[in-house]
Amino acid sequence: MNCQICGKKSAxxxxxxxxxxxxxxxxxxxxxxVLSCSSCHES
Ligand SMILES: [Zn+2]
Incomplete structure (x- = not known):
């Protein structure tokens, strides 16, 4: 799943x-x- 903030597939x-x-x-x-990203730590 792509992160909506940084675009990486670490969400x-x-x-x-x-x-x-x-x-x-x-x-x-x-x-x-919640969508949690291990790259930018947004959620
Ligand atoms: Zn991200």
Whole structure:
């Protein structure tokens, strides 16, 4: 998969867990696919 930033073929899809908000309104979203590049480290 080509990186959209540097154009190299070192990008891959990673799944991450992110949390939004804080306290009782904390929302955790799991398995968000992000494009991660090992060349420029963009995601
Ligand atoms: Zn890149």
């Amino acid at each position: 891959s899809i990673k799944k991450v867990t992110k949390s939004f908000g804080r306290g009782p309104r904390l929302v955790v979203i799991e398995d968000i696919p």
